[in-house]
Amino acid sequence: MNVLWLQAGGCGGCSMSLLCADTPDFHAHLRAAGIELLWHPSLSLASGSEVLELLQRCADGRQPLDALCIEGSLLRGPNGTGRFHVLAGTGVPMIDWVRRLAARARHVVAVGSCAAWGGVTAAGDNPTDACGLQYEDERPGGLLGAEFRSASGLPVINIAGCPTHPSWVLDTLAALAADELTAADLDTLARPRFYADQLVHHGCTRNEYYEFKASAEKPSDLGCLMEHMGCKGTQVHADCNIRLWNGEGSCTRGGYACIACTEPGFQEPGHAFDQTPKFAGIPIGLPTDMPKAWFIALASLSKSATPKRVRDNAVADHLVQKPALRRTRTK
Amino acid sequence: MSRLIVGPFNRVEGDLEVTLDCADGVVRAAHVNAPMYRGFEQILQGKLAHDALVLVPRICGICSVSQSVAGARALADLARVVPPPNGQHAINLMLATENLADHLTHFYAFFMPDFCRPVYADQPWHSEAQRRFLPGHGEQTRVALAARQRAFTLLGTLGGKWPHTQAIEPGGSTRAIDAAERVRLRAKLREWRAFLEQHLFADTLERVNAIDRLDALWRWHAQQPEAGDLRFFLTLARATGLAGLGAGPGRCLSYGTYPQPDGTLALPAGVWQMQPGGAQVLPLQTDCISEDASRSWLESGRAGEPVARHPWSGLTRPAPDKADAYTWNKAPRWAGQVVETGALARQLVAGQPLLSEAVAQHGCTVLTRVLARALELAQVLPQMEQWLRAIRPGEPFCIPAPLPESGQGMGLTEAARGSLGHWVVLQQGRIANYQIVAPTSWNFSPRDAAGVPGALEQALVGAPVRPGEDTPVAVQHIVRSFDPCMVCTVH
Numbered sequence: 001m002n003v004l005w006l007q008a009g010g011c012g013g014c015s016m017s018l019l020c021a022d023t024p025d026f027h028a029h030l031r032a033a034g035i036e037l038l039w040h041p042s043l044s045l046a047s048g049s050e051v052l053e054l055l056q057r058c059a060d061g062r063q064p065l066d067a068l069c070i071e072g073s074l075l076r077g078p079n080g081t082g083r084f085h086v087l088a089g090t091g092v093p094m095i096d097w098v099r100r101l102a103a104r105a106r107h108v109v110a111v112g113s114c115a116a117w118g119g120v121t122a123a124g125d126n127p128t129d130a131c132g133l134q135y136e137d138e139r140p141g142g143l144l145g146a147e148f149r150s151a152s153g154l155p156v157i158n159i160a161g162c163p164t165h166p167s168w169v170l171d172t173l174a175a176l177a178a179d180e181l182t183a184a185d186l187d188t189l190a191r192p193r194f195y196a197d198q199l200v201h202h203g204c205t206r207n208e209y210y211e212f213k214a215s216a217e218k219p220s221d222l223g224c225l226m227e228h229m230g231c232k233g234t235q236v237h238a239d240c241n242i243r244l245w246n247g248e249g250s251c252t253r254g255g256y257a258c259i260a261c262t263e264p265g266f267q268e269p270g271h272a273f274d275q276t277p278k279f280a281g282i283p284i285g286l287p288t289d290m291p292k293a294w295f296i297a298l299a300s301l302s303k304s305a306t307p308k309r310v311r312d313n314a315v316a317d318h319l320v321q322k323p324a325l326r327r328t329r330t331k
Numbered sequence: 332m333s334r335l336i337v338g339p340f341n342r343v344e345g346d347l348e349v350t351l352d353c354a355d356g357v358v359r360a361a362h363v364n365a366p367m368y369r370g371f372e373q374i375l376q377g378k379l380a381h382d383a384l385v386l387v388p389r390i391c392g393i394c395s396v397s398q399s400v401a402g403a404r405a406l407a408d409l410a411r412v413v414p415p416p417n418g419q420h421a422i423n424l425m426l427a428t429e430n431l432a433d434h435l436t437h438f439y440a441f442f443m444p445d446f447c448r449p450v451y452a453d454q455p456w457h458s459e460a461q462r463r464f465l466p467g468h469g470e471q472t473r474v475a476l477a478a479r480q481r482a483f484t485l486l487g488t489l490g491g492k493w494p495h496t497q498a499i500e501p502g503g504s505t506r507a508i509d510a511a512e513r514v515r516l517r518a519k520l521r522e523w524r525a526f527l528e529q530h531l532f533a534d535t536l537e538r539v540n541a542i543d544r545l546d547a548l549w550r551w552h553a554q555q556p557e558a559g560d561l562r563f564f565l566t567l568a569r570a571t572g573l574a575g576l577g578a579g580p581g582r583c584l585s586y587g588t589y590p591q592p593d594g595t596l597a598l599p600a601g602v603w604q605m606q607p608g609g610a611q612v613l614p615l616q617t618d619c620i621s622e623d624a625s626r627s628w629l630e631s632g633r634a635g636e637p638v639a640r641h642p643w644s645g646l647t648r649p650a651p652d653k654a655d656a657y658t659w660n661k662a663p664r665w666a667g668q669v670v671e672t673g674a675l676a677r678q679l680v681a682g683q684p685l686l687s688e689a690v691a692q693h694g695c696t697v698l699t700r701v702l703a704r705a706l707e708l709a710q711v712l713p714q715m716e717q718w719l720r721a722i723r724p725g726e727p728f729c730i731p732a733p734l735p736e737s738g739q740g741m742g743l744t745e746a747a748r749g750s751l752g753h754w755v756v757l758q759q760g761r762i763a764n765y766q767i768v769a770p771t772s773w774n775f776s777p778r779d780a781a782g783v784p785g786a787l788e789q790a791l792v793g794a795p796v797r798p799g800e801d802t803p804v805a806v807q808h809i810v811r812s813f814d815p816c817m818v819c820t821v822h
């Protein structure tokens with residue numbers, strides 16, 4: 001499967017993240033999965049006119065294009081002209097290139113939350129009129145329109161994340177190369193379900209603190225980040241605490257909140273990123289699938305049952321109380 | 332005179348287009364265009380101050396830690412706090428990991444592949460260059476990418492993830508390191524050191540750091556010209572004349588970086604300039620910094636107002652139809668002058684003897700820029716080993732840093748590719764102005780109000796253009812010798 005990768009209005013971070021894929025030989029990994037890069041802005045020799053020629057051949061259909069990967073949001077401004085991003089050397093706005101190429105591609109893949117929903121580039125009052133390939137935040141549409149289907153019949157595949165995890169990308173591309181990714185493998189926002197059917201909360205090292213509502217109060221505390229520090233891990237679709245980042249990392253393991261970077265509109269949460277919005281002392285964004293009354297009842301019960309160890313460690317940056325030593329055999 | 336428009340320029344970060352006026356086989360004038368605008372300085376207006384720490388790393392995926400550090404330092408300046416020693420060491424380790432990994436990526440994946448190009452097919456070293464550095468296949472590039480991946484696992488532990496960690500706070504770092512983690516991080520630094528000593532230098536870092544003269548460098552090269560990728564680079568540099576290619580403006584800026592608990596910087600700040608009687612280092616005066624938007628697709632302000640503005644009063648409002656403008660980048664100047672920034676600038680300001688002599692002889696050129704980055708790898712990795720050793724598990728990594736309602740703060744740091752500064756003005760808890768001056772904004776700046784070209788625009792003048800070349804290879808060497816990051820430039 002050949003892949004053409006272009007960078008639109010983003011930071012290049014999804015490509016840089018991709019190169020952190022957990023493999024001793026990145027290029028051999030791609031080849032083994034049957035993935036061939038026709039061109040990638042950071043990884044290819046071809047420059048200038050050689051690239052223009054390739055793009056032209058893809059756009060005319062003379063060069064078959066299996067997967068078009070777009071990283072970064074699509075900048076439609078000013079006034080719909082796309083001039084905020086003109087593809088260097090072409091005088092043609094990137095949005096026009098993307099429209100032309102998407103019409104030819106067997107699969108179209110949005111790499112990262114910018115390309116999926118507009119992402120951080122669409123924050124504030126969105127000065128560049130940025131959008132995603134097929135979404136604008138959670139509204140279907142975007143650059144290509146809600147009805148768009150690539151030649152394979154699939155919608156734009158949204159490998160959302162800011163940045164996106166290297167193995168979300170590699171697994172998706174490998175599955176496409178093996179013809180193993182169907183519409184049923186995508187969630188309602190067209191994200192691959194193998195990572196989007198999980199919650200960030202799953203596998204979080206702070207789960208014991210969560211159970212007892214023993215909460216962190218300041219950056220670097222060990223407690224649960226949900227009650228005060230803005231963490232959305234109980235609502236956010238991603239497997240960050242199961243499939244770790246850069247060896248043994250994740251946002252919550254790094255000591256800061258999950259800001260929902262895989263979800264549409266994460267860039268404008270409507271509250272301070274590092275603070276949990278509350279109503280009458282109760283967090284507004286309650287865990288997915290949990291009725292509010294139960295949450296309140298359980299939280300007050302568990303708070304009253306919190307062991308001293310958990311309560312003390314929650315507001316320290318290292319373990320100040322060790323678990324008690326107990327006999328583990330019954331006789 | 333003929334005109335060449337070169338782009339898309341790949342193996343740089345982001346989108347770049349260069350317009351070249353050529354005559355008699357050389358470039359006579361260059362105009363550098365950053366053809367994308369994202370508007371971070373507009374996006375940040377009106378935001379809560381602390382929210383900037385989520386947004387600013389996302390300016391750039393290759394130097395996101397640098398952006399975080401600059402942002403956190405600007406807020407720390409507002410809050411008048413200094414992180415505790417553990418926090419400083421952890422942040423320095425994160426920043427150094429990113430900067431050094433960047434040097435690796437640049438050397439192996441961005442710069443060296445140009446020697447694999449067909450124009451060099453008749454050179455005796457061409458097949459060896461391909462064996463080592465051909466994109467996707469080169470043996471050394473592949474080993475280097477694996478080393479880079481391993482290096483970033485330091486960031487997994489220290490900062491949760493890379494890029495776009497949120498572990499860097501005005502008061503320190505959010506991830507306390509325990510004793511066992513310190514042991515594991517040390518093993519990772521050893522692994523990184525082993526890669527450098529086996530593959531890049533084919534020698535110990537200590538012996539590389541001891542090379543203090545140009546003749547000693549060439550003797551080191553002559554001992555084993557095939558051993559290690561840096562020696563092979565020196566072979567190619569000599570064969571292709573990189574020592575004389577791409578001379579910059581002869582004035583270099585560094586904000587200095589890696590603050591230590593005793594208040595010093597591991598790499599000092601200053602402005603280095605070439606003088607008739609020898610080089611001179613002036614103290615850094617940040618009030619001498621200005622940005623001029625006369626040739627940018629941005630408003631320059633009302634008539635009668637100064638064209639060059641200090642970042643405290645900087646203005647970012649798109650003006651896409653502005654006549655005579657040719658880029659989204661502004662033109663930063665220091666005391667009205669064009670400066671170059673990057674690893675070479677840092678080393679010259681620090682008075683590194685080998686590079687000082689090399690620059691005295693050849694100037695700031697492709698050779699000395701690439702050499703400076705390689706030597707910085709040898710120099711900073713041992714310092715990382717020391718910072719890690721200095722971490723005291725159990726002591727604080729982060730202190731509270733309540734922000735005032737109003738005020739202004741400046742955050743300076745060094746990214747791999749040079750000096751990065753954030754200037755934030757706060758009013759009633761909200762951001763009233765946020766200005767970012769990125770390294771490549773300095774290096775790839777357009778002409779200013781006086782018509783003076785930016786550093787790369789100057790460095791390209793005189794570059795050879797071979798018959799039939801539409802993307803001249805010499806131009807590619809020069810552009811990539813700056814390790815540009817266009818997404819930062821235009822933010």
Ligand code: SF4
Nearest residue numbers: 010013112114162163
């Ligand atoms: S999604 Fe995030 S990491 Fe990816 S390009 Fe956009 S800002 Fe960068």
Ligand code: SF4
Nearest residue numbers: 240251258259260261
């Ligand atoms: S933990 Fe949340 S914010 Fe962090 S990478 Fe995962 S989804 Fe994004």
